[in-house]
Amino acid sequence: MTAVVRRVEAQDEYCMGCGLCRLACQVAHSAYPLSIVKAMKTGSRPVPRMSVESSADGMSFRSVRCLQCEDPECVKICISGAATRDEETGVVLIDEQKCVGCWSCVIACPEGAIIGPGTGRGKAYKCDLCLEREFPACVAACPNRALILREVEVVESTTREG
Amino acid sequence: MLKLQKAKFEIGRDFDRCVGCGVCVNQCANEVHFRDPYDESVCADDIKCVGCQRCVHLCPTGALRVVSFASRTREHGLWTSTVINEIHLQSDSGGILLSGMGHSRPDTVYWDRILLNASQVTNPSIDPLREPMELKTFLGRKPPLNRKNSLDAPEKYPQLELEIPVMFAAMSFGSVSLNVHKSLARAAMSQKTYWNTGEGGLHPEVRAYRDRAIVQVASGRFGVSPEYLEEGACIEIKIGQGAKPGIGGHLPGEKVTGEVARTRKIPPGSDAISPAPHHDIYSIEDLSQLIYSLKEATAYRKPVAVKIAAVHNVAAICSGMARAGADILVIDGYRGGSGATPLRIRNDVGIPVEFALAAVDRRLREEGIRNEVSLVVSGGIRNSADVAKAIALGADAVYIGTAALVALGCHMCQNCYTGKCNWGIATVNPRLARRLNPDIGTLRAENLLRAWKHELAEFLGGMGMNAIESLRGNRLMLRGLGLTERELEILGIKAVGE
Incomplete structure (x- = not known):
């Protein structure tokens, strides 16, 4: 059985560490998904479902989220x-x-x-892949197309090993 | 010692909107924005700001404003704030003033004083959306008009074939990031025009776009090898550059990192110094030797271009260059850009390309050798109207450098020489260069060319023409607005109303 599933593909070579994906994730998972200011300033800060990592020398970055x-x-x-x-x-x-x-x-x-x-x-x-949205919030927010939404076909096996 | 430098910009932060996400902090290579270690709030140090607007664009809540520093010296027509700041900077440092990009003084832009014609009643205009419109341009030496042997071998006249008479100007890898080269090279491929490697050699990752590459041979000869010459569609000898006529270039050793060093074929960390002159060219005859050496090396299969800065005797010099065997003459006006140039040279040496073009085109016509060369102009071409006017003044094509970089995101902060380009353009720092995704850069550069194609077609249609060839050198399509009689005479155009 095959299924078409959503995946976020990160092109790390174009990740510039701005962190807008993480901010968009926080806002999308807050009580005010339409307002960055309200989401971030009302009550306790929403928790992002992903993170952005920087290399030790600060020269490269990675947008990290669940690979599902x-x-x-x-x-x-x-x-x-x-x-x-x-x-x-x-x-x-x-x-x-x-x-x-x-x-x-x-x-x-x-x-x-x-x-x-x-x-x-x-x-x-x-990460829950923002299934209710057309694009995951992080993908939509990336200013440099370092995050790309892919629809991939996976083969589902009914009996799993282990 | 008290530094007399004042901030040029001030950062306005709307704290009601600022959510402290820190994108301004992590995006500013000039370290203007920082987090106060005591309370984690985001602060700014105005004096470091170059006004590139990166933070303003990236701020997700629109909380930032970068505006001119309001505090000015008392008004004085001669001793303006800029003049005073420059003296303060020099008395602080004792050095020559450096700058990036082209001429910055608001002198007359002659393109804006030249107006194009359109058809009314007596001749029909053409709708470019309904009728074919030809922008195709060939660059290179054309067969002589009165040739005796009409079977003259066409391979003796190698041509560049452009679908739009706009090419990307020389910007070396090192002065700009590899992602800039990739963006412009891919756009040149898809839009069927040409891009120029600049004098920094051809990086292996852009070798795939060599069919549309013009490879440059400059006074430092960086990256030049038989393979390099063989790879380009055309070879350009760079004598001078509009932003710094008469002086050489200097890429500091710290910018000559592994990739740049490999591409330039010099040791990493060594200063890449382009001498002011080519030390083997002290005359037109010497230039001819280099032109024919390059032609011999490539079996006469590629046109050879020679690029000079527009200077006072440009017409006579160009006549000599044409006779020396150059197939394409490139004239770079005093508004031409650069990654690094002494401010004084940038603003005060050279002449506007409009006059240089008109003078060269006329001289070559008078001498009956205009058909032997193609003329390309550059230096401050901002839009399709400038292109149309340049072509009507006698150019075969134009180069755009600054306009192409602006399309990729440049905001003209003019600090290219610091290597801290926040837009990832004029830098080879991997932290910054990754900010220009070449997929996006390609699209933006392609879009610019596509848009200009449409606009050029509109201009032509309006003038009742269906081919750019009909506009080329057609000064009757131009009129001068607010120009002196002498200026009109040199430009070879009539005044408005005539």
Whole structure:
């Protein structure tokens, strides 16, 4: 069985570390998704679902978010059943209600894409690909087309190894 | 010691809008914006601001304004704030004043004093949306008009074929980022015109666009090799540049990083010094030797262009260049840009390209050798109207450098020589150069050419012409507005109303 799923592809060579993707992510996941000022200035700051990393010499940058693995380590390790993978959309989600903030997923994620420690929320957060939007907020915000939305075909196997 | 330098700009920050995201901090290579370590608030140090507007464009909430510094010296027609600032800068530093881009004084722009014609009643105009419009241009030496042997071998006259008479001017890799070269090269490929490598050699990553590359041979001979000459569609000998006639170039060692050094074929970290003259060219005869050496080296398969800055005796010099064997003459007016030039030279040496073009075209016609060369002008060509006027004044094509960079995002802060270009254009710093995604750059440069194509077609149609060839050297299509009789005479055009 094949499915067409959404993916955000990062062209790191054009990432200039401006952080507008992270800001757009925060705003999109806030109580005021239409106003950057209100989203960022009302109450506590919204948590971004991704991060921007800089190389040690400050010369190159990476926009980091969940790769939506087909066999996600975070789902396998989650002790509370908060992390799940939606088979239809291929998106890995963490249910905020079920998350107990043990950070197992943060440690297990090979991409370092799960946000949690340091936010003061005691919950793990990750990219949900903004499925309700035409473009993920980060992709729409990137001024240098370093982030590209791709529709990719993945082969879904009903029986998984391991 | 108290520095007498004043800020040129001041940063206005609307704190109601500022969300402290820090994009202004991470985007400013001049370190104007910074985070106060005590309270994490974003602050600005106005005196470092060059006015490039990067922060204003990137600020997601529109919280920033970069405006001219309001505090001025008492008004004086001669001792303006600019003049006083320049003296203060020199008395602070003891150095010559450097600048980037072209002539900055608001002297008369003669393009703006020349007006184009249009058809009314007595001759029909043509709608370019309904009828074919030909912008195709060939550059190169044309066969003599009175040739005895009409079977003269066409391969003796190699030509460049342009779909729009606008080419991208020489800007070397090193003075601009590789992403600029990629953007302009790809746009030149798709729009079927040419781009110029400048004197920094041809980087392997842009070799794919060599069919549309003009390779430059300048006084420093950087990057020149038999392969390099062979790769270009045309070879351009650079004698001078409008932004700095009579002086050489100097790419400081710190900018000669690995890639730049490899492309220029010099050791990394060494200063890349282009001498003021070519040390093997002290006369027209010497120039002829170099032209024919290059032609021999490439088996006469490529036209050879010679580029000079527009100076006082430009007509006589160009006549000599044509006779020396140049196939294309390039004249760069005093408004021509540069990555680094002494401010005084930039503003006070050379002449406007409008006059140089008119004088050269007339001289070559009078001497009966106009058909032997193509004329290309550059130096302050801003839009399609300038292109149309240049062609009517006798140019075969134009080069655009500054206009192309502006299309890629340049905001004319004129600090190219610092290597801190926040728009990722005039820099080879990998942190900054990545800011110009060549996919976007290509599209923007292509769009500019496409837009100008449409506008040129509109001009032609309005004048009742359907080919750019009908406009070429057609000074009857031009009238001068507010020009002196002598200026009109030199330009070879009538006054408005005549």
